[in-house]
Amino acid sequence: xxxxxxxxxxxxxxxxxxxxxxxxxxxxxxxxxxIIGASGSGKSTLLRCMNLLEEPTSGSIWFEGVDLANExxxxxxxxxxxGMVFQSFNLFDNLNxxxxxxxxxxxxxxxxxxxxxxQAKSLLESVGMSDFLYQRAKKLSGGQKQRVAIAxxxxxxxxxxxxxxxxxxxxxxxxGEVLEVMRKLAKQGMTMVVVTHxxxxxxxxxxxVVFMDQGIIVEQGPxxxxxxxxxxxxxxxxxxxxxxxx
Amino acid sequence: xxxxxNPFVMILFLVIALGVVNVISPGAFTLFSTTVEAEVSETxxxxxxxxxxxxxLYSEFNYQTLTxxxxxxxxYGFYLPIQYGDVSIAWSSDSSRFDIASVPExxxxxxxxxxxxxxxxxxxVLSLPSALQGNDPFIMTATFSNELHESQKQYTGQLxxxxxxxxxxxxxFTFFRYLSLFVEGVLTTLLLSLAGTVIGFVIAILxxxxxxxxxxxxxxxxxxxxxxxxxxxxxxxxxxxxxxPMIVQAAFFWYGLGLFGDAMLxxxxxxxxxxxxxxxxxxxxxxxSVDTGQMEAARSLGLxxxxxxxxxxxxxxIKNAMPAIGNEFVINIKDTSVLSIIGIFELxxxxxxxxxxxxxxxxxxxxxxxxxxxxxxxxxxxxxKIEKRLDMPVKELTSSN
Ligand SMILES: Nc1ncnc2c1ncn2[C@@H]1O[C@H](COP(=O)(O)OP(=O)(O)OP(=O)(O)O)[C@@H](O)[C@H]1O
Ligand SMILES: [Mg+2]
Numbered sequence: 001x002x003x004x005x006x007x008x009x010x011x012x013x014x015x016x017x018x019x020x021x022x023x024x025x026x027x028x029x030x031x032x033x034x035i036i037g038a039s040g041s042g043k044s045t046l047l048r049c050m051n052l053l054e055e056p057t058s059g060s061i062w063f064e065g066v067d068l069a070n071e072x073x074x075x076x077x078x079x080x081x082x083g084m085v086f087q088s089f090n091l092f093d094n095l096n097x098x099x100x101x102x103x104x105x106x107x108x109x110x111x112x113x114x115x116x117x118x119q120a121k122s123l124l125e126s127v128g129m130s131d132f133l134y135q136r137a138k139k140l141s142g143g144q145k146q147r148v149a150i151a152x153x154x155x156x157x158x159x160x161x162x163x164x165x166x167x168x169x170x171x172x173x174x175x176g177e178v179l180e181v182m183r184k185l186a187k188q189g190m191t192m193v194v195v196t197h198x199x200x201x202x203x204x205x206x207x208x209v210v211f212m213d214q215g216i217i218v219e220q221g222p223x224x225x226x227x228x229x230x231x232x233x234x235x236x237x238x239x240x241x242x243x244x245x246x
Numbered sequence: 247x248x249x250x251x252n253p254f255v256m257i258l259f260l261v262i263a264l265g266v267v268n269v270i271s272p273g274a275f276t277l278f279s280t281t282v283e284a285e286v287s288e289t290x291x292x293x294x295x296x297x298x299x300x301x302x303l304y305s306e307f308n309y310q311t312l313t314x315x316x317x318x319x320x321x322y323g324f325y326l327p328i329q330y331g332d333v334s335i336a337w338s339s340d341s342s343r344f345d346i347a348s349v350p351e352x353x354x355x356x357x358x359x360x361x362x363x364x365x366x367x368x369x370x371v372l373s374l375p376s377a378l379q380g381n382d383p384f385i386m387t388a389t390f391s392n393e394l395h396e397s398q399k400q401y402t403g404q405l406x407x408x409x410x411x412x413x414x415x416x417x418x419f420t421f422f423r424y425l426s427l428f429v430e431g432v433l434t435t436l437l438l439s440l441a442g443t444v445i446g447f448v449i450a451i452l453x454x455x456x457x458x459x460x461x462x463x464x465x466x467x468x469x470x471x472x473x474x475x476x477x478x479x480x481x482x483x484x485x486x487x488x489x490x491p492m493i494v495q496a497a498f499f500w501y502g503l504g505l506f507g508d509a510m511l512x513x514x515x516x517x518x519x520x521x522x523x524x525x526x527x528x529x530x531x532x533x534x535s536v537d538t539g540q541m542e543a544a545r546s547l548g549l550x551x552x553x554x555x556x557x558x559x560x561x562x563x564i565k566n567a568m569p570a571i572g573n574e575f576v577i578n579i580k581d582t583s584v585l586s587i588i589g590i591f592e593l594x595x596x597x598x599x600x601x602x603x604x605x606x607x608x609x610x611x612x613x614x615x616x617x618x619x620x621x622x623x624x625x626x627x628x629x630x631k632i633e634k635r636l637d638m639p640v641k642e643l644t645s646s647n
Contacts, residue, residue, distance in 0.1 A: 053542055080548025090543035093536075094561045103557060104547035149543075156547055 442517030
């Protein structure tokens with residue numbers, strides 16, 4: 001498996017607050033990596049540094065043979081190859097479902113309207129949203145919004161999808177439908193980095209689990225290892241806490 | 247177009263339509279103006295010619311000379327001389343509103359050689375037209391004759407309504423008598439405030455974009471200076487135009503700089519740049535009301551900052567700001583009155599003109615207050631209806647490709 005995205009010696013500070021303190025992480029093609037950890041441990045910040053929504057303080061992000069963090073690159077072009085799915089969906093409220101999905105292909109890739117709509121319709125079908133093409137994004141339920149958001153990210157044919165707690169803002173009965181879509185994507189070989197609190201999903205779907213605490217990666221490995229035989233004390237504590245919570 | 251059924255809205259559109267027609271073809275409404283042609287028959291007799299040219303009519307007021315201007319604004323009686331040297335003059339008229347006496351009387355008038363008594367026929371005004379009827383034109387025919395010849399000359403004039411002394415009568419009179427002037431004023435006011443708001447809105451978008459440019463990641467010194475310059479300019483602009491009264495801006499650009507050489511254009515410029523400053527602030531608020539998540543989502547898809555603004559943020563910001571922008575239009579309807587100081591005859595200035603004609607300020611300003619109230623109320627109502635329509639779900643994205 002080839003490395004697709006490489007995070008090297010990454011640090012991030014917000015003023016005097018040191019949020020990431022030397023992160024080394026390699027994502028391989030077709031790999032599904034789950035990032036778990038306590039609130040405030042820097043998971044979101046790490047994910048947002050990967051597509052430079054946050055500017056790293058130091059370190060490198062290697063993607064497509066360039067160092068995004070340090071080289072003067074065409075960020076918009078590279079970002080278009082990394083899809084991102086947010087906890088709060090962030091659909092475009094002024095557009096309907098179909099236009100949410102076609103906007104970026106049309107404006108960034110220059111795909112013509114008809115072609116973009118054909119592709120969007122098939123993507124929306126695959127996430128089970130074909131009945132809502134002309135609905136205003138605002139009027140959808142959380143689970144529906146998130147599935148549209150996934151279709152929107154997929155419409156750019158990204159090399160990797162970054163998920164930041166995609167189910168945390170959902171009502172419990174809607175979590176399943178979104179996880180189902182993500183499972184399907186994983187099966188199809190999509191490279192995914194998923195920040196999640198869904199331990200079940202992490203265990204079942206991911207190839208690798210990364211546990212973060214206080215801005216560093218404490219432990220990583222296949223889910224069977226990390227969940228059943230964690231090496232680090234902090235990992236054990238965290239798992240005990242979250243698994244007992246349910 | 248259900249909202250057209252509202253009576254206020256119907257009246258507004260009717261007034262606009264009337265006004266536009268009146269601008270395109272002046273005098274289209276007899277209510278507003280009438281003219282009659284006077285005829286003079288040809289004669290070679292020098293004595294008659296001299297009499298016809300030299301004859302003077304006299305007003306009831308202190309026997310003052312009745313000029314053509316006064317004849318056209320007549321609301322009182324007058325005297326018609328029946329003799330000019332050896333020429334005698336006979337009078338007739340088509341008007342039923344006055345009565346030419348059959349028995350002459352003598353009045354003292356001033357001549358070049360001093361006061362003299364002349365023989366005249368007293369014309370008594372029996373009735374004046376009402377404000378609704380408007381000016382009533384008349385023709386009087388004078389037949390000049392000496393022993394040898396006879397010739398005719400016509401005099402034209404208008405009987406005009408007079409303002410009743412009581413308040414409500416005065417209000418009624420002012421409104422109907424000067425309806426065309428009010429309509430002209432309304433039209434100018436609406437044009438200035440609507441065009442000013444629309445142009446101001448376009449300028450405001452530019453200002454907001456200038457102000458919200460984000461630095462590129464590896465910014466060159468030149469683009470940094472440019473960005474700071476534009477941001478500074480936009481801030482400066484808003485501070486200046488919001489911080490000074492529009493009346494001062496108008497005087498500055500018109501009397502100070504003589505901008506455009508045309509008061510109306512200069513006025514439109516002033517309203518536009520002034521409104522732009524306010525709308526820019528409104529839009530800035532509108533932009534910050536769109537949550538940053540959508541900006542991040544768009545950027546994560548590879549849309550540039552400008553594309554994100556154009557396709558995602560601004561459409562929402564503008565929609566959120568629509569009520570406030572509509573409000574700016576309503577404010578402009580009132581505030582364009584200050585443009586009277588640069589000589590634009592919008593509604594307020596038009597009213598000043600009307601008030602000056604009769605020295606009856608109270609009635610004129612009462613009427614104009616009602617007209618302003620009608621305008622702001624109706625426009626506010628219209629805007630609310632339009633907003634409701636805009637809020638309906640869109641079926642498809644209507645954007646240029
Ligand atoms: N823009 C910011 N400015 C200042 N501090 C920030 C900013 N973003 C995040 N932080 C801080 O950085 C730390 C890590 O935040 P981050 O969102 O990465 O945590 P997280 O692991 O995703 O937590 P959660 O599970 O609650 O989402 C927190 O203390 C947070 O307050
Ligand atoms: Mg987070």
